[in-house]
Amino acid sequence: MRLPRRRFLHLVAGAVILPAVSRLARAETYPARPVHLIVGFPAGGPQDITMRLIGQWLSERFGQPFVIENRTGAGGNVGAEAVVRAAPDGYTLLSVSSPNAINVSLYPNLTFNFIRDIAPVAGIMRVPLVMEVNPSVPVHTVPEFIAYAKANPGKISYASAGIGTPQHVSAELFKMLTGVEMVHVPYRGAAPALTDLIGGQVQVMIDTSPASMAHIRSGRLRALAVTTTTRADALPDLPTVADFVPGYEATSWFGIGAPKNTPPEIIATLNEGINAAIADPKIKARLIDLGGTVLPGSPADFGKLIATETEKWAKVVKFSGAKPN
Numbered sequence: 001m002r003l004p005r006r007r008f009l010h011l012v013a014g015a016v017i018l019p020a021v022s023r024l025a026r027a028e029t030y031p032a033r034p035v036h037l038i039v040g041f042p043a044g045g046p047q048d049i050t051m052r053l054i055g056q057w058l059s060e061r062f063g064q065p066f067v068i069e070n071r072t073g074a075g076g077n078v079g080a081e082a083v084v085r086a087a088p089d090g091y092t093l094l095s096v097s098s099p100n101a102i103n104v105s106l107y108p109n110l111t112f113n114f115i116r117d118i119a120p121v122a123g124i125m126r127v128p129l130v131m132e133v134n135p136s137v138p139v140h141t142v143p144e145f146i147a148y149a150k151a152n153p154g155k156i157s158y159a160s161a162g163i164g165t166p167q168h169v170s171a172e173l174f175k176m177l178t179g180v181e182m183v184h185v186p187y188r189g190a191a192p193a194l195t196d197l198i199g200g201q202v203q204v205m206i207d208t209s210p211a212s213m214a215h216i217r218s219g220r221l222r223a224l225a226v227t228t229t230t231r232a233d234a235l236p237d238l239p240t241v242a243d244f245v246p247g248y249e250a251t252s253w254f255g256i257g258a259p260k261n262t263p264p265e266i267i268a269t270l271n272e273g274i275n276a277a278i279a280d281p282k283i284k285a286r287l288i289d290l291g292g293t294v295l296p297g298s299p300a301d302f303g304k305l306i307a308t309e310t311e312k313w314a315k316v317v318k319f320s321g322a323k324p325n
Helices: 005-029 046-062 074-084 098-106 142-151 166-178 190-199 209-218 264-279 281-289 299-320
Strands: 035-039 066-070 092-097 118-133 157-160 183-186 204-208 222-226 251-259
Touching: 035 046, 035 074, 046 066, 046 092, 046 118, 046 251, 046 264, 046 281, 074 092, 074 098, 074 118, 074 251, 092 098, 092 118, 098 166, 098 251, 098 299, 118 142, 118 166, 118 209, 118 264, 118 299, 142 222, 157 166, 157 190, 166 183, 166 204, 166 299, 190 204, 190 209, 204 209, 209 222, 251 264, 251 299, 264 281, 264 299
Parallel strands: 035 066, 035 092, 157 183, 157 204
Antiparallel strands: 092 251, 118 204, 118 222, 118 251
């Protein structure tokens, strides 16, 4: 049967337009049900607090619950794998952070490729770390600490929240760039590490600013410098480590990702919502109060950050010889 030319052209046009209309309808109706945001770390930590803050804002914006689920284990890998295996429909998202970039080189037998299998959606914030010592350590500046450590090789112990955490690799980067010798003492989380640092069982730690701020202000810890390339708003009087150690930079950062093959229009919808959230004065003020600076941008911008951090920390992991627990 031969179709009239006009009828044939209408059918062709419809075939071209239909997928676009379908994609548009899908974007317009998303989300139509609750969205699950997986956090690979325990409740109550900075990452969990940040995601609950953003999740509540997105719930109000989109009229659907953004449910926070804590799936802990293997330095965040348990949560990441759950999202990698989820349907790419925008209803299962991942809280992405610096440990995900570190884990790529730290764990040699991962069952997924983080950069390939997780699509970047949006950044949320960066958090500086603070190089801090027990007040009994006779130093007040980074150069004094370097001189003291070199005069006492192997006698300085540094605490971390565990192997592969930002606190660990930040200290190893410091060792790599300065040549000082320090003994790593990993803990199961930042809280017990800080307790021993305050008690003098270890001498130094490079920790996230939100966790350490109260101890610094009370005098229980002495802050030497922040790890960002510019001074931190929360601690404006502190110099940066890079002022004395050229090329040094380390931050903890948070954002959101989705399973690969998630429709780009859904990623665009989420990106727009997250950027609107961190631009909201109340949300922005709360993130600053947590010690962070907002991280606006496109999915490509966030993907570039993840790739850059993954490459950077791979060099540090190799230098340190670190192995997962």
